[in-house]
Amino acid sequence: MTRFVLVPGLFTGAQVWQETVERLLAAGAKAEVVEVPRQQGAAVDLDAHIAQVVAAIDAGGAGGTPDVVLVGHDYGVFPAVGAADRRADRVARIVYVDAPLVQDGATALATVPDPEVREQLAGQESLPVPDRDEWERWGSTAGLSDAHIDRLTALAAPQPAATLLQPLHLTGAAADLPTTGVLCAESGATIATVRMLVGFGDPALQALARPEVTFFELPTGHWPMLSRPADLAEALLSAAAGGGVSLSAADEPAETPGYLRPFLLDVPEIGPERQGDVDLFLPDADGPRPAVVIVHGGPVPAGMQPAPREWPTLVGYARYAASLGAVGVTLDHRLHDVADYPVAAADLAAAVEQVRADPRVDNSRIALWFFSGSGPMTADWLSAPPPWLRCLAANYPIMAPLASWGLAAGQRRPADVVAQAGALPLLLVRAGLETSAIAATVTEFVAAADAAGAALEIIDVPNGHHSFEGIDRTDESRAVIREAVRRVLGRLDLT
Known part of the structure; x- marks a missing residue:
């Protein structure tokens, strides 16, 4: 018979797991459910909570x-x-x-999304x-x-600081154990996004493609034991039986x-003409472009x-922009983690100044085109x-920032500053089949832009997914690309 030993998250205890249990x-x-000690004091650290979980395992007997x-x-x-x-x-x-993927030496401070609280x-x-x-x-309440x-709120208890600050020490004994991730889509984690991240080749994530690793996805926020107890229980039972979606090459074409x-x-x-971290695609045209x-x-x-x-x-x-008479520019910035937005924003600002300083560029006519996760970086340009x-x-x-990310110190949300954009022409290409968590951020931004009277135009891709250009290889996608480029270049007085 399978024994489930459930370990609550921040502030919570057994009561919130009642329906799932x-x-x-x-x-x-x-x-x-393991009721980890939460009384204050230096003695209540991560090791104390680990000991409590070990005791719960041992209480079930030796077992064969x-x-x-x-x-x-x-x-x-x-x-x-x-x-x-x-x-x-x-x-x-x-x-x-x-929950985040954990490794030896990690601290649970990563589960605190607010950077000011972390500090x-x-x-x-x-x-x-x-x-x-x-x-x-602290997480999506969807x-x-x-x-x-x-x-x-009524059942919450303070979280001892030492449980979050003490590093997790692992010997590697459990490294090859079967593992399952129950992803909550409204928190921004989906099987599709995990698959994409694994495809990026990050060595730290390659373990997620082992055959022993499976995934489930629930259409809810951060507390599925409250919002979807039946679905969570079903996922846990299926996981125990080895069910779920595998990303291994053996199971995926x-x-x-x-x-x-x-x-x-x-x-x-x-x-491209390469200049450091910037690539220029130059048009066949005379004079600054x-x-x-x-x-x-x-x-x-x-x-x-x-x-x-x-x-x-x-x-x-x-290249498409260059073929129509503008200088096309791609660049690399250092957005390697959700905490890196300030660094990436500084990289972008430096790259833009580098481009504007090039004599072949008309530095009075520049368009910035953001894709996917670079969206939060628009705030600096919208605000001034x-x-x-x-x-x-x-x-x-x-x-x-998605619910699990938090805001980096000094970071602003685009919806909060779009009113300062004035008459700046804005163009949003919106995927009709966007994930719900990302779509919610777009909806909020559009509402704020409308309320501010911003000069926002929207091109919808009704049958398009996130990154539709590489996924939905359709005439609809082609038409949207042409129309979006036409509108951007039109603002540069090219068409």
Whole structure:
């Protein structure tokens, strides 16, 4: 009989798991929630919580075969993985529920999305319970009713600071255990995005493509044990039986990822002129020409090959612009983690000044075109658009940090500053089949732009997915590319 040992996340205990546990028991499994100690004091650290989970495993007896499925929700995955490392012979599977991937030496501070709170934590004994209206800062509340939020607030307990600051020490004993991720789409994590990140080639993520690793996706926010208890229980039972989607090559046909597929339009093979981290695609034209600066998304691993500025879709847009008389520009910036937006924004600003200083560029006519995860970087340009910026475009952008990201210190949300954009022409290419978490950020931005009277134009791709140019190879996609380029160049007085 499968034994589920459930480890709660930040601030929460057994009560929020009640409905999920009842469904596991009704299905014939054993299930218990570890009530980790939360009293303040230096003694309550990550090791203390790991010991509590180990004790719960041991309480089930010696057992002849691994029978424990360890389930960790957000912070709870740290003590869960720590306990699995110490009792690897008893654990059949580790399940991550809307939780970060953990490794030796990691701290659970990553589960605190607010950077200001992270900075203050070192001087505190505990992390205070959020107020009722603050839960959205700790994860997507999609799917939660008012009663659920009342329940979260009433049952919450402070989190000892040492549990978040002490590094997780692993011997590697549990490294090869079967693992399952239960992804919560409204938090921004989907199987499609994980597949894409694994395809980027980051060595730290290659373990996710092992046959023993599976995934489930729930259409809800960060607390599925409240919003979707039946679906969560079903996913846990299926995970225990080895179910779920695998990303292993053995189960998935080899396929070129969308971002590496050829550009949808036939455009001239204009070669780049490389200048450091910037590539210029120059038109066959006399005199200084306007420029379209293409800004890649992310996060992407450092040193990935081909580099983002070489991706066929981005190069295709730059070549298309050059074929029509503008200087097309691609560049690399250092958005390697969700905490890197300030660094990436500085890289972009430096690259733009480098482009404007080139004598072949008309530095009074520049367009910036943002893609996907570079969307939050639009805030700097919206809040104080320079006179030479003639258009700001964005394809399927993430227009605010997703719920699990938090805001970096000093970072602004585009929706909060779009009112300052004045008459700056804005173009949004919106994917009709966008993931719900990203679509919500776009909806919020559009509402703010409309309320501010911003000069926003929208091109919809009704049957398009995120990164539609590489995924949806249709006449609809081709027509959208042509129309978007026409409008951007029109703002540069080219068409």
